[in-house]
Amino acid sequence: MFEKSSDIVYRELHLGEQKGMLIFFDGLVDLQLIDSDVLKPLLNCDNQELNSSEIISLKQLLKRVVTTADISSSQKLQDVTNHILSGDTVLLIDGMTEALFISLKGWExxxxxxxxxxxxxxxxxxxxxxxxxxxxxxxxxxxxxxxxxxxxxxxxxxxxxxxxxxxxxxxxxxxxxxxxxxxxxxxxxxxxxxxxxxxxxxxxxxxxxxxxxxxxxxxxxxxxxxxxxxxxxxxxxxxxxxxxxxTFFQLIQSPEDYYQRYITSSFIRILRYLFLIVSLLLPSLYVAITTYHQEMLPTSLLLSIAAAREATPFPALIEALIMEVAFEGLREAGVRLPRAVGSAVSIVGALVIGQAAVEAGFVSSTMVIVVAITGIASFVIPGYEQANSIRILRFPMMFLAGFMGLYGVFLGVITLQIYISRLRSFGVPYFSPIAPLDTNNLKDIFVRxxxxxxxxxxxxxxxxxxxxxxxxxxxxxxx
Structure with a gap:
């Protein structure tokens, strides 16, 4: 069964007139414990007692010879195989119908x-x-x-x-x-x-x-x-x-919320919700307002944005997609690179690419600021998986904003709210205690x-x- 396995060890030994064998995988057991707790007690036990007319009983071994605490036995070959593969040491004795399993795990x-x-x-x-x-x-x-x-x-x-x-x-x-x-x-x-x-x-x-x-x-x-x-x-x-x-709200919380004073924790938690909204909607709002709803901006701000986008050849949607994809790529590269250079590459790469893109006229300086704020906001979310879901949803929200303006953004938010309210986690509503509303559990949601x-x-x-x-x-x- 274990042929072509160079790491398995078969250690033969003699217990009086009976032959025995220890079987284990090298690297999964503690060899020093095998020597001190199994081999030495077995080899140094009383030979006269072992050479009696009766075959050594399992009960005798458990009580007098093997001193390890965790010991079990079985007569099934499949149990023997499973214990060996799990890192246990198996003791077989000639004439016994049971195998002894000795737990001496010791891997790194x-x-x-x-x-x-x-x-x-x-x-x-x-x-x-x-x-x-x-x-x-x-x-x-x-x-x-x-x-x-x-x-x-x-x-x-x-x-x-x-x-x-x-x-x-x-x-x-x-x-x-x-x-x-x-x-x-x-x-x-x-x-x-x-x-x-x-x-x-x-x-x-x-x-x-x-x-x-x-x-x-x-x-x-x-x-x-x-x-x-x-x-x-x-x-x-x-x-x-x-x-x-x-639930959705548990993924916004951090263990640190319960170690600080509740006023500080409540302020930080409100900040997280604010930046979660910024991370999800800021690029979409920028695209919608600059494309369809310019009248919502103050005149001075509108003129500033128009001057920054004057040399940009792409519409706001394409501009936002280019910068968001570039930023996500830089962030992923920073995660995959070695720690010593990962953060430097992501930061320097963002600065260099952003400055070069603005000078080349591919994107506007305003879009660089929007993408930078959005990226920082996404890092505020404690749960990595929750932050990834917001990163993914940001792109369909931008498409809705690019084709339908603020109507598309509001439609996307309403659809997302309905979708979250329909989700269940082991039967528990994902948006509880807000939907369905449970006022008794609101003490640890938006504030602590x-x-x-x-x-x-x-x-x-x-x-x-x-x-x-x-x-x-x-x-x-x-x-």
Missing amino acids: KRGIEQPESEVVVRGPRDGFTEDLRTNTTLIRRRLKTPKLKMEQKTVGRLSKTDLVITYIEGIADDSLIQEIHERINRIDIDAILESGYIEELIDDNPFSVFPLVGHTERPDKVAGSLLEGNVGIIIDNTPFCLIAPQ APWWAMNKRPGYGGKNKTNRIKRNSRPGPNQ
Whole structure:
């Protein structure tokens, strides 16, 4: 079965009169632990006891010889194969009908570092890694309660990828947990190489431009989501944990909102919504107004824009498309290039290309300013996937503005609002608690109310709206 596998190790040994063999993959196990906890105890045990008339029993080995804590056994050949491939060490003894599985995993792991995709000024500096057990430990350290449940599954016919469904019993809705189990159980694929595979296969609407399942590298964000009734899905070999269900407003929020004072967090959150609108609509409004509705501009501003566009050979729509495509290309190049030169290339490239395009007369200086403000606004959105959806929607909005003016922009906004209101994430309305309106959950949407005012858990993560803080916890002088 394992022929042509140069990394598999067969270690023969003698236990009295019985022959034995250890089987494991080099690189998946800790060789020092095998020597100290398995080989030495087996080879140094009492030979008279092993040479008794009875064949060595599994129970005897478990109690007297092998001292490793995590040991299991099976009589099935498929179980033996799966354990070897998962990094366990298999002990076979001549005459025994069971194989012994000894967990001595020891592959190389990346250290715990601050996530680069979700940087915060104030907050924990640890992030998920590619090791499943390390990630579950980071969550367990934050929620020291037996109600934190972690149910493990294996997905992928060839990859045999382990994943853990985690939730807090009594807070997460039972129907939500069951639905997630059913969707994962339906997955039948040859391999799962990243959490994006699972995300796409359990999505309510795979054709949606908006992410309906959240993902994060931050264990504190997962812990906070579990406390609100959501369910986390931790996948082996990836540092990104999935969170379900997910709403539109949760993707605008940042873990840092809950670590700063609520006044500061509320101001920053309002700023995010403002720049989200700017990122989506600013190029479209510029195209619509300069093409069809010049009378809406003050005379001095209109003359300034007209003078800047005097030498431009293209209409405003083509001009906006050229600059937006160029900017998105530079941003993508900055992401793919090595870190040392990526930021320099994106910044210098934008300056050089923008200045050269203006001097050559391809675009106006006003359009360069509009595109620059739009690009900066898109970076304010915390969620990378949410920012990508806004980047994509910006282009059809520009086409509507170019062909129909402000009527097209308003039509696009109304259509987008209807589309978002129809989306569901594991049965939860994507635009909740706005549509449908739930006034009890508005305390943590556009602004962040103080903790003593958010005494109820949000209901869109489950039906269990339990108290999370006592009413008399409001700070103030002692009475």
